[in-house]
Amino acid sequence: MLTMVGVAFEAHEGRECHNQHDHSSSIKKRKNMTSVIAYLGNSELLDHTATKGTILAFTRGLALQLVNRGIQVNGVAPGPMDTTGSGFFQQQ
Numbered sequence: 001m002l003t004m005v006g007v008a009f010e011a012h013e014g015r016e017c018h019n020q021h022d023h024s025s026s027i028k029k030r031k032n033m034t035s036v037i038a039y040l041g042n043s044e045l046l047d048h049t050a051t052k053g054t055i056l057a058f059t060r061g062l063a064l065q066l067v068n069r070g071i072q073v074n075g076v077a078p079g080p081m082d083t084t085g086s087g088f089f090q091q092q
Contacts, residue, residue, distance in 0.1 A: 007032055007055055011062055028071040032059045036079040052077075 011030070037045065038052035056075055063073035 007058060011058075028069075029074070030062075030071065031074040031076055032062075034059065034075050034077045036077050038077060 011032075032055055034055045035048075035052040037049050038056040042049045056077070059073060059075040066073055
């Protein structure tokens with residue numbers, strides 16, 4: 001859940017930054033990284049699945065909260081990546 005603390009802190013700081021500066025000429029955007037596992041679930045990686053699902057729900061709520069202020073919020077949810085650490089998933 002430490003990941004979610006960082007996401008919430010960064011969202012708060014980003015909101016404060018937009019409040020303090022005139023960004024009327026620029027498009028205000030932010031994005032959060034989640035994972036396809038938030039949609040699919042995984043019984044072996046329950047903590048990871050829960051964290052990514054929490055980030056997804058937070059991103060959706062934040063988007064609804066900030067839309068009237070002209071801030072676009074997106075979530076990026078990549079799928080599995082073939083890395084040296086992904087051998088764990090291939091063995092399952």
